[in-house]
Amino acid sequence: MSMNLQEKTWVQVEEYLKSNKHIIVPVGSTEQHGPTGLIGIDYLSSWEIAKAVGEKTKTMVAPPLCFGMAVHHMAFPGTISFSPITYIQVITEIIQSLGKHGFSKFTFINGHGGNIAPLTSAFCQAKQDKETFDIKLFNWWHLPEVTAYESKVFGNENGFHATCGEISVTMYTHPEAYQEIPAMSFQPTKDRPHWPMAPKEFREAFPDGRMGSNPSLCTPEHGKMLFNLAVDSICQKLE
Amino acid sequence: MSMNLQEKTWVQVEEYLKSNKHIIVPVGSTEQHGPTGLIGIDYLSSWEIAKAVGEKTKTMVAPPLCFGMAVHHMAFPGTISFSPITYIQVITEIIQSLGKHGFSKFTFINGHGGNIAPLTSAFCQAKQDKETFDIKLFNWWHLPEVTAYESKVFGNENGFHATCGEISVTMYTHPEAYQEIPAMSFQPTKDRPHWPMAPKEFREAFPDGRMGSNPSLCTPEHGKMLFNLAVDSICQKLE
Amino acid sequence: MSMNLQEKTWVQVEEYLKSNKHIIVPVGSTEQHGPTGLIGIDYLSSWEIAKAVGEKTKTMVAPPLCFGMAVHHMAFPGTISFSPITYIQVITEIIQSLGKHGFSKFTFINGHGGNIAPLTSAFCQAKQDKETFDIKLFNWWHLPEVTAYESKVFGNENGFHATCGEISVTMYTHPEAYQEIPAMSFQPTKDRPHWPMAPKEFREAFPDGRMGSNPSLCTPEHGKMLFNLAVDSICQKLE
């Protein structure tokens, strides 16, 4: 049964809140993922994982925040980014809204590295306002089960952005979207760069948007494995 | 063929921008829609309409902004709202991000009345920053073709919130979500209230969240008609 | 007897508040009104109407906020505009200040279309902070009695900005100011434009600042009629 907030009525949410104060919030980004990765990877992956975790654990799942803090990808068309301060404000107001209804346990499932700093900042702010909030963050691509699998099958060609792992996950969850993307031959790009990078710097250092990943290794089968590892890992930690 | 930004690569967006500067941005809300309407109606309806308009007119469609300015619905659990100032900031930054890539024509398809004021404010701000931006707003439920049909089939039982029209549209686009919602007998509620209303006032005036609508008149068939009328009307106006 | 807050002492306000929690706040704009309309029309008209309504209904009237949200008129010299976010903040703080003294019923009398969106946004914010506030907005030029009269005497030459109606009202209330303005022959301008417009766009579309109005039809006599219709209409609605 779907646990998606957007597919419920307020009466059902009121009922749910009588016995459960927990809600999952999927956050990601709309940003370039190299020449063969979808622009929506970060929110599509976290949203799909969130929905699966919600169903398995019978936890309500909020609609996704599709946009994140991605200023460093702004030299690639299609990227949409909030400034850090706006992103902190947005996350804070989402938590406050849900908190007013009685939700007090928040699990953020995140698909984008650039969100971690402003998410953490927003959580500090929200916790200061309401001491009893319990706020957890899962960056799915950082889960040990996920990185272990990626390491095994992609080795050091997984890369740091537009990784084999995240592309594979969305090949599994959104196969139709990959039919339109032409095949390309790949050349691994440079090593991990210094940080932070400005938009132009990023594009100069990584001209096609990938950071050391070899997308030709991606398959929906790997994606399925990674998706299930992420879902199971988060479910386990939530129990 | 899907025209969804999130299912494209940046290379495809760069190609698109060579001949087309137009992007559609679906905006809505996550808020109560009475005892039988989905909490996600406002963004689900505008997103589905946006995707159909995008495919028909070969126009790129951004991911949805699922949250809007819905403070007056905050007394009903499940509602998530940005403050007006945050919403203006969010919309402004989405326009600015897309503008940096060369998009200059923006069509917002909106599913929530409370968004109109801050959207208009944000557009003024964005236009001041960049004079050449062409920004249009379609509130799909205000389209004359839509209101004419609603008037004909629902009469004055369409209501002003959680209307028969918007519930019907999502019964058509998200039939699976309505299977879980128990049937109820309905009593029309009061007339349109003074404005603005505070959360508690709203709930006192409209205890189940509907404003004068009779959801027992909703059908997916009406939804299909309304959906198509909205899509065709917007397509026509965009040409 | 004057009901103007600025002409009272705090002792008189304290006395007033014992039996009356209602205050009228006139808001407008300082912006171009074509080659023959005063720059101050929007706040002068709403202020005069507010003072008359205050006297008739024995309601306290705040000093006017002379500046509004008028970014689209900024290509014409003399216009002063707040950004939308600042305007929302300003209105919110005026309401909060008055609310601290015990005022709880607020009637805004507005003379400028561009203010409507941010005013509404500010009211939502203020109502969220204090549920019991009762906030009403009258856009005097939208009152049915006013538009009916304008329609009858000016027809479609009333226009959409620098209208015959608002110029006539200030010819009645501020006759001395019109003595300095040279007579001109008028050519009706274009139809109502798309919205929102940027400053330069506005001036290109409407080179002399009028939107389809024919100011040669304006007279102080029409102004007197319109003024009285607006005052009476608002007084009636407030009872």
Added chain:
Amino acid sequence: MSMNLQEKTWVQVEEYLKSNKHIIVPVGSTEQHGPTGLIGIDYLSSWEIAKAVGEKTKTMVAPPLCFGMAVHHMAFPGTISFSPITYIQVITEIIQSLGKHGFSKFTFINGHGGNIAPLTSAFCQAKQDKETFDIKLFNWWHLPEVTAYESKVFGNENGFHATCGEISVTMYTHPEAYQEIPAMSFQPTKDRPHWPMAPKEFREAFPDGRMGSNPSLCTPEHGKMLFNLAVDSICQKLE
């Protein structure tokens, strides 16, 4: 001839700007002025002085900003106050708006001590944005000619708030407003307090709102003298 911006057309302002870049901006406050002083004294006095200076020096005069930074008077009903940050923002946007039209010399005539700090802050901000702006501030009650006269006729009963000087000036400019105010016998209040004061502290220290002033000494004749001294002093300094 009136030099008031609000009584001009944009065509007249455009003409004026060909030879003159100077504008006067009257600022004040809406706040308690003791049991016999008008709530509007601070903006009424600065506005009247500004209009007279404008006529004498043929300088354009903006509409008044009727509200200022008056948090310390908030324990007396009728006071309306902006927060310091909002006031700074408001002043900055007024300067920026006028600057866009080509005004580059700004003379602020101020009637309220609490505005000085945020005005100065805003000027610093505006000057940083546009180096060539020439911004002057006249606090009319601080002018040496004014303080000398007050000292001579009121001695140490002039006080520090709701002073004999400012009440006298508005008795001269707004005689009709003082007809409604009942006569009272006065007892001088305490000496100048430490600073800053919170609203309640202020009311406890100065229960009727005056700070050491004896309003029974006020006359419209003194007001006329002070008004003329202030106008002449500013005119001289502007030449």
Added chain:
Amino acid sequence: MSMNLQEKTWVQVEEYLKSNKHIIVPVGSTEQHGPTGLIGIDYLSSWEIAKAVGEKTKTMVAPPLCFGMAVHHMAFPGTISFSPITYIQVITEIIQSLGKHGFSKFTFINGHGGNIAPLTSAFCQAKQDKETFDIKLFNWWHLPEVTAYESKVFGNENGFHATCGEISVTMYTHPEAYQEIPAMSFQPTKDRPHWPMAPKEFREAFPDGRMGSNPSLCTPEHGKMLFNLAVDSICQKLE
């Protein structure tokens, strides 16, 4: 015994708060002080004075806020400035943090004129939030004992910025820093300018950063005298 907060443990602060709610906060600036004055003069002087006052009066002293509102000095390299709004926010949050622990009496010792306006604004804000806060500001260079001494020994060559007084004080407190500064012959610069000044204006009017001061008169002996006068004067006023 040192009374510096940074050299205490929280246990010691908790103990202190049982009998004393007073804390001293040194604020200054990092900005040019002419060709021979240290960039840190404003915070170094106020910090040293604060520490001495703290020891003498057994009052806790917070770490210094080394940066202030110094936009007008930005044309000289090395100056670091907050915008006025940010500075107000920073001061407000420092007061709020300390207030949460129970501090209720705040003595700010300030070394920079440009801070006075935003400091005062922040104090108003903080007092509005918490009526019982007692906040005092000492601008050490304005103390009558200090100006009398300066007047006596430096006459009108003390100047208005990079004054003989403040340079002397830091020659006394930081002799090692002055060893590296080459001797120069000085020419007194112009009189006090109009205010506010933009960065470029300031540098044009005062090419070497001094405002009418003759640093060749500075000595550590004068500095010692001034330092002691300032410390004693503040201690006396705090009793």
Added chain:
Amino acid sequence: MSMNLQEKTWVQVEEYLKSNKHIIVPVGSTEQHGPTGLIGIDYLSSWEIAKAVGEKTKTMVAPPLCFGMAVHHMAFPGTISFSPITYIQVITEIIQSLGKHGFSKFTFINGHGGNIAPLTSAFCQAKQDKETFDIKLFNWWHLPEVTAYESKVFGNENGFHATCGEISVTMYTHPEAYQEIPAMSFQPTKDRPHWPMAPKEFREAFPDGRMGSNPSLCTPEHGKMLFNLAVDSICQKLE
């Protein structure tokens, strides 16, 4: 020779900038560090390390920002914290100020974990504004040379807050401050907690402020070793 900005004149900074665009900015926090650690540890340690790195590499060092983002420590008296948004704004304005003078390479030396998220956010913002800025962050306690030494000498009694390492460093740099702190016997506290924590939660989980550290192992000798390791490690990385 000291490389401290505050001990230079603007003439010396102008000279420096002719051949060097690099500046070091020490940042830390004012917050509890357990019953025996100084409240100032985070800024004192990063400042001392920054000064030593500056002297060794002949790089200019800005004054310290003594306050950071430490909301989670606010239940312990003496802690001073900025909100995340204010901290981001503060850091951004420090970078912008220095950037206006021509500094383009910024090395932040940080002593507080809670600063990392908002620092990173601010760097992203600053890089977006000015692409060519080169901004590096060193969290001295994370340097591999430092953690290796701590691991060797303190093992798992180093802890996560008020660590043996940071206390030892300040015992070395500020021996006088530790003379006033009474000796205590220590009991290791709990393991690393979930994150983020609210102030009360933190104090409940870690009643004396330490997170698993055993301060009885601290010595100035270990501090000297750690200090030198940190300085050398950063110097090496900067070359």
